[in-house]
Amino acid sequence: MASTWIKGLGTLAVLGAAGFGTFLFITAPQRQDPAVWANLGEPDLAHGREVFFAGGCASCHAPAGATGDARLVLSGGAPLKSDFGTFHAPNISSDPEGGIGAWTLAEFGDAMTRGVGRDGEHLYPSFPYGSYARMTPEDINDLYGFMKTLPASDAVAPAHELGFPFNQRVVLGGWKFLYYSDAPRVELADASDMVKRGQYLVEGPGHCGECHTPRNALGGFLAGQWLAGGPNPEGEGSIPNITPGSRSMGSWSEGDIVSYLETGFTPDYDSVGGSMVEVQKNMAELPAADREAIAAYLKAITAVQ
Incomplete structure (x- = not known):
């Protein structure tokens, strides 16, 4: 019995080591070509x-x-x-x-x-x-x-x-x-060049989803909740929904979004606050066409309530 038990432990150890080795191989850092x-x-x-x-x-x-x-x-x-x-x-x-x-x-x-x-x-x-x-x-x-x-x-x-x-x-x-994925976050059928440019800016360098998309316990984005807002990843307050289904921003026009990104003022003449202050400063440095593209994309994506 003892020898059988020891053999069983040995087999488990080998399988565990093989499984860990497979994990390391599959998840090893991958550089670009x-x-x-x-x-x-x-x-x-x-x-x-x-x-x-x-x-x-x-x-x-x-x-x-x-x-x-x-x-x-x-x-x-x-x-x-x-x-x-x-x-x-x-x-x-x-x-x-x-x-x-x-x-x-x-x-x-x-x-x-x-x-x-x-x-x-x-x-x-x-x-x-x-x-x-x-x-x-x-x-x-x-x-x-x-x-x-x-x-x-x-x-x-x-x-x-x-x-x-x-x-x-x-x-x-x-x-x-x-x-991890380098695929687009949303599929937009028959999108205009302006919307495609906005998608690139929002999903890519602008990394808007990193704060505006809620996450699960492991830090992954929740499916079907792209840009729907949620708890602040830094632990204080919340990050707003910026899809067309937003209670606060859903009624904003593309022009309202463009103006907000340029000036920091909402359609109600409130001013930008929190961590968005730095983001707005950055957006104000972009060409006007890029701010317009961002607005077009945000109005084109699926509304999430």
């Missing part, structure tokens, strides 16, 4: 600036409370509280040691679109690569080119404050397996 980042040419810095503001890079990576040109010093450190712990945005300035100034375009692009760090590690999805995955290689090339023109900082951001098991990056492979 290097050809994706080849032959993109010199970046368009003016367009890179637009992508920078569309992506909201300064909102997380600039020093807390920074204003004016100080928002372009991407020294990191800003805390992002969540149910999983507190994340601290890293230094992504042009400094070659403290920041990402020495990274190649491929390394930067893999972080942006695959959530893979320079050393091949999984990145936490507090960095919204699940949205940035929809960005074009050309936009990422222009963005990185612009970011390298910004001031350098040698500041070192604090380490993430995460408990077990969230402090084990290996579990992120499982999260990606369940929730």
Whole structure:
């Protein structure tokens, strides 16, 4: 009996090790094909600036409370509280040691679109690569080119404050397996070029769904609830529904949305508040046509009550 029991434990151990090995293989960090980042040419810095503001890079990576040109010093450190712990945005300035100034375009692009760090590690999805995955290689090339023109900082951001098991990056492979996708969030039949542009901005660099879509206990988006609002991921208050089914914004016209993104004022002359203040500042830097495209997309998607 004892030998049979021992053999059984040995079999379970082998099966467990094989299963864990399979998990590691399936969920290993996956970089882009290097050809994706080849032959993109010199970046368009003016367009890179637009992508920078569309992506909201300064909102997380600039020093807390920074204003004016100080928002372009991407020294990191800003805390992002969540149910999983507190994340601290890293230094992504042009400094070659403290920041990402020495990274190649491929390394930067893999972080942006695959959530893979320079050393091949999984990145936490507090960095919204699940949205940035929809960005074009050309936009990422222009963005990185612009970011390298910004001031350098040698500041070192604090380490993430995460408990077990969230402090084990290996579990992120499982999260990606369940929730990572570079496919469009919604299918829009016969969409106009303006709506398609809005979809790209909202679902991609704008990463609007990261706050405006409710999540399950593992941090994945709830199916059928795209942009329907819900609890604030940072734990205070709520994030509004911005679909046409919204009680507060469903009656807004496209022009109302465009004006809000440009000026920060609602149709009732209330002003933008909370974390949306930084987002609105970024949206105001975009070309008017992009704000119009965002509005067109938000009025075209399915209403969620």
